[in-house]
Structure formats: structure tokens, C-alpha cells
Amino acid sequence: MAFASSRVVDAGNGRRVELRWAAISDSGRRREVNQDSLVVEFPILAVADGMGGYTAGEVASAAVTGRLEELASAASIDVSTEGIESALRLAVSDLAESLEDVSPGTGTTVTGLVFGLREGRPEWTVFNIGDSRVYRLDGDVLSQVTTDHSVVQELIAIGAITPDEADSHPHGNVITRAVGFSEDPVPDYLTVAIESDARWVICSDGLTKELTDYGIRHYLLLGTTPEEAARLLVDAAVENGGRDNISVIVLDVLELDDDTAPTRTNATTD
Numbered sequence: 001m002a003f004a005s006s007r008v009v010d011a012g013n014g015r016r017v018e019l020r021w022a023a024i025s026d027s028g029r030r031r032e033v034n035q036d037s038l039v040v041e042f043p044i045l046a047v048a049d050g051m052g053g054y055t056a057g058e059v060a061s062a063a064v065t066g067r068l069e070e071l072a073s074a075a076s077i078d079v080s081t082e083g084i085e086s087a088l089r090l091a092v093s094d095l096a097e098s099l100e101d102v103s104p105g106t107g108t109t110v111t112g113l114v115f116g117l118r119e120g121r122p123e124w125t126v127f128n129i130g131d132s133r134v135y136r137l138d139g140d141v142l143s144q145v146t147t148d149h150s151v152v153q154e155l156i157a158i159g160a161i162t163p164d165e166a167d168s169h170p171h172g173n174v175i176t177r178a179v180g181f182s183e184d185p186v187p188d189y190l191t192v193a194i195e196s197d198a199r200w201v202i203c204s205d206g207l208t209k210e211l212t213d214y215g216i217r218h219y220l221l222l223g224t225t226p227e228e229a230a231r232l233l234v235d236a237a238v239e240n241g242g243r244d245n246i247s248v249i250v251l252d253v254l255e256l257d258d259d260t261a262p263t264r265t266n267a268t269t270d
Contacts, residue, residue: 001025003040004227008256009115011194012122019115021045021251022226024234028206029242036204036247037061039112041072043079046112047132047247049204051178052105059100060108063091064179068110079114081189084127088185096181107180110187111146112202113251115194122194127187131175133208135216136192137199142217145190149177196255199229206244210237226250 004022011017019042027034035050035057048064050057067087071079088110095102109130116125126134128146136143151174179185199220207216211233219236223229230250237246 001038002227002231003038005040005042007042009194010122011196012120015196016256017194017196018254018256019251020226020254021249022230023247023249024230025247026206026234026238026242026245028238028245031245033058034245035061036206036245037065037108038247038249039065039068039072040249041069043115044068044072044112045202045249045251046110046127047202047204047249048108048110048179049130049132049206049245049247050106050108051175052103052107052180056100056102056106057108059098059102060091060095060106060180061110063094063098064088064108064110067091067094068112079116079125081125081127081187084114085184085186088129088179088187091179092181092185104181107178107182109175109204110179112249113200118191124192124194126190126192129177129179129185129187132202132204135201135203135213137201137217137220138195138197140217140221142213142220144213145192147188148175149188150175194253196253198253199226200249200251200253201233202249202251203233204245204247206242206246207233207237207248209244210240210242210246220250223250226252 002024006020023040037048039046048061050061067090071087109132111128111132114125131148131150134145219232230248
């Protein structure tokens with residue numbers, strides 16, 4: 001699945017920026033079912049990576065993205081953290097009532113960006129539960145914005161292992177928080193000012209299992225458009241092994257001058 005769209009928004013102080021984004025999800029080389037789901041409904045862009053069995057992970061991620069899409073459609077650009085948490089709780093209720101084969105271990109990660117206004121000022125809200133990630137590329141500097149909720153991240157934090165050792169750690173796939181039955185689904189949040197000429201990436205761990213941060217940076221710099229960058233990232237992850245489902249959203253924030261007319265486009269391909 002591939003999707004691309006754009007939106008011109010007011011960035012405050014008389015500024016306008018164009019948001020251009022593209023999303024691709026691929027099952028990879030080893031998984032028959034794609035348990036990742038995407039939200040590409042402005043003002044929410046997000047990735048959910050399901051877990052818990054052959055079909056249950058797909059059900060969990062779809063429940064979360066479905067509720068977030070409803071929130072985005074209803075809320076326009078007024079999405080609060082309370083709205084996000086309510087949507088995630090409704091998704092857990094949907095999962096509990098599902099006719100599919102779900103278990104107490106069924107759940108999903110979710111991470112993403114929300115465009116919104118706080119006291120009239122536009123900003124991004126980054127939210128995260130699990131080990132899917134948000135990155136930002138400023139110039140040629142790539143930064144991981146979210147912090148993984150995982151066993152290896154906790155070990156890194158206390159100095160027990162190095163980031164390089166985390167790549168081959170036997171508990172590398174074990175996450176410590178998820179949207180599921182074990183706890184209230186309250187994400188970590190971070191608010192970030194709207195900066196032009198930034199490129200954002202939202203991805204499942206199917207990408208980060210196959211590409212280092214250096215590799216992600218390389219393909220982000222190589223791709224001239226969000227569509228090209230997303231395709232380069234996914235293709236490289238598949239080529240490097242494709243051990244898991246791979247989902248990527250690439251978002252560009254572009255400054256507009258006064259003569260540029262607002263535009264909005266959508267394109268979806270299978």
C-alpha cells in the first residue's frame with residue numbers, strides 16, 4: 001500500500017507551510033500477514049505495529065488506527081492528548097469485543113505526529129507507545145525524537161549495554177509498553193514547534209531492524225520527495241532481509257511565499 005497527500009497550513013506569524021507526506025507499508029520477505037496499520041488522515045499521521053499471534057496483531061493495529069482516523073475526521077485540527085487517549089481506550093474496548101482470536105497478550109505499538117494549535121500557536125505533538133519510532137531530519141542531521149519502550153532501551157539507559165549491543169540482544173524484540181489489555185494506553189508526549197525545511201519519519205521497527213540510523217539518514221537525503229524517500233527506505237529494508245513488516249511515513253515541511261496558492265492532493269496505490 002502506498003499513499004501520498006499534501007496540505008497548506010498556517011504556521012503562525014504570517015507564515016504558511018506546505019505539508020507533504022507519503023506512506024508505504026510492505027509485508028516484508030518473511031511474514032505472510034502485514035500486522036502494521038497506518039493513519040494518514042490529517043491532522044494525524046501514525047504507525048501501529050500489531051503483536052500477539054497470527055491474526056491478532058493485525059486486528060489490534062487496525063483497531064487503533066481506525067479509532068485515530070475517526071478522531072482525525074471529527075476533530076479537524078483540534079486534537080487533544082485527551083482525545084488521543086480516549087481513542088486508544090476505545091480501540092482496546094473494540095479489541096476486547098472482537099470476534100477474532102485475540103488473547104491477553106494481543107496489542108500494538110502506536111507512534112505518530114499530530115498537527116494542532118495551542119493558544120493559537122501551531123505545533124506538532126509527538127506521541128508514542130512501544131518501539132515504533134519518530135525521527136526528524138534537519139539539514140543533514142537525523143535525530144530520533146521518540147524513546148523506545150523496550151527492554152533493550154532500559155538496559156541502555158542504565159548503562160548495562162551499548163546501543164550497538166542492543167542490535168543483537170536476545171530480548172531485542174521485547175517491548176515494555178503497548179496498547180492492549182495490560183495497562184491504560186497513555187502515550188509519552190512531546191510538543192515541537194513547526195519548523196520549515198524539516199523532514200519527519202514515522203516508522204515501525206521493521207525499518208529499524210534492517211537499517212541503522214546512518215542508513216535511514218542516507219536514504220532520506222537521497223530521496224527528493226516524500227514518496228521517493230519512503231520507497232527508498234522500504235526497498236532497502238526489504239533488500240536487507242525484510243524480517244518483519246515495514247511501514248514508513250515521510251513528511252516534509254516546506255515554507256511558502258505569499259504568491260503560492262493553497263493546494264491539497266491525494267493519491268493512493270496498492
